[in-house]
Amino acid sequence: MSEPMKLSARVAAPLKKVHHALTDPGELRVWLAEHAEVELPHRYEFWGRHTPEGEAPRQRLLHVDDHTLRFAWPLGGEETTVEIILEEESAESTVVSLTQTHFDQEAALADSGVLGTLQTFWYLSSANLVDHLEGRELTPKADFTSPVMREQLVIDGSPEAVFDSLVDPEKFSRWFGYKVDIEPYVGGRFAMGGFEANDTPAKVVELEPGRGLTLEWPGFGLSSWELEGSGGGTRLTFVQSGFDEKNPPYAGWMGWLSGLAELRRFHELSDWRPIWLDPAAPGSPEGTTEGTTVSG
Structure with a gap:
């Protein structure tokens, strides 16, 4: 529509x-x-x-x-x-x-x-x-000429802190701007909009505390966050894989990248607040008045 x-x-x-x-x-x-x-x-x-x-x-x-x-x-x-x-x-x-x-x-x-x-x-x-x-490093842009979806950015925060914000549903929902429920163990569910609103959640297929997380999306392939210590911060490598390379999921890819921009701000700004001023998007937590609307 x-x-x-x-x-x-x-x-x-x-x-x-x-x-x-x-x-x-x-x-x-x-x-x-x-x-x-x-x-x-x-x-x-x-x-x-x-x-x-x-x-x-x-x-x-x-x-x-x-x-x-x-x-x-x-x-x-x-x-x-x-x-x-x-x-x-x-x-x-x-x-x-x-x-x-x-x-x-x-x-x-x-x-x-x-x-x-x-x-x-x-x-x-x-x-x-x-x-x-604001004089900050930019987030990598999507490349519409390539099916490769792998980008890196450095976050001024420890791998343990960054990992925690990827598996704690309250923290994830804050920086992502969209309600997310997470079962942080291999085989657990990851649901955009929450478990009650999402009957086709992703599944956690890899999880190593402080090192990374991989989700498998029904019909859409895998999303992976790989974390590595780097000069006192964290080098985060984000990868999308397992999708139909004739139809790369650019919309979802850019959604995740814009989310990573906010994740970095979440860790690096002591007075962090979302840059977004949008009304609640369909499926987002009731009462949300500020937050990203990022596709999963």
Whole structure:
């Protein structure tokens, strides 16, 4: 079913600086896309291996001012429209709200079709926008030209602490922004939305305290977190495997990557709070007002 996709994020940067990051081609090549060309008010294009259907630029600028950016983006045979609105929260804080038409929730859940990738593409891109503007290391982007799904990042926290946040359901739900129930032992269940709401949970097939966790998803393959001490922190290697390489699960992959961006912030920021300001997503814990909506 096609419907608008919405997200909102808070970034600790002045509005003018955020606007510059959204409209300067050099900035876009850092946090958003492999290639970008911008000539306001006539041209706004980005493309490359980190962009859905990114073989060539497809965007057409519709409107731009100091607070709004709107462009058409043909995808999957549809003329989608992206709108980004900036709101000054304070002199050093800006709320970025983004919508895109024609998001396909069913395709996202099935990890099929480009319209199903829109939500997690923008979650990952927005997480990188925030980290770029706040002077933090970026999370690896998805490569739509490759079926290989293996990335690394370093977290300023011990392997034991990072592992605990992967197997403790309360901590996992906090940084992931979505209710998760976990039975932390081999053969145990891992359920997005909780055990009562999920009748097809993943199964824990590998678990080694302080070293890693592997889940097997019915019909979708494996997700693995591998942990290794690194200079006082943790080198986390995240791998998706066992999927149909003719139909790589890019939507889920970007969802996990955007989740890892928040996991790193969760461990590294003493005053951590979610960057996301979205209303509760379908299936998320009742009463949730801040959190990520990341596909599993």
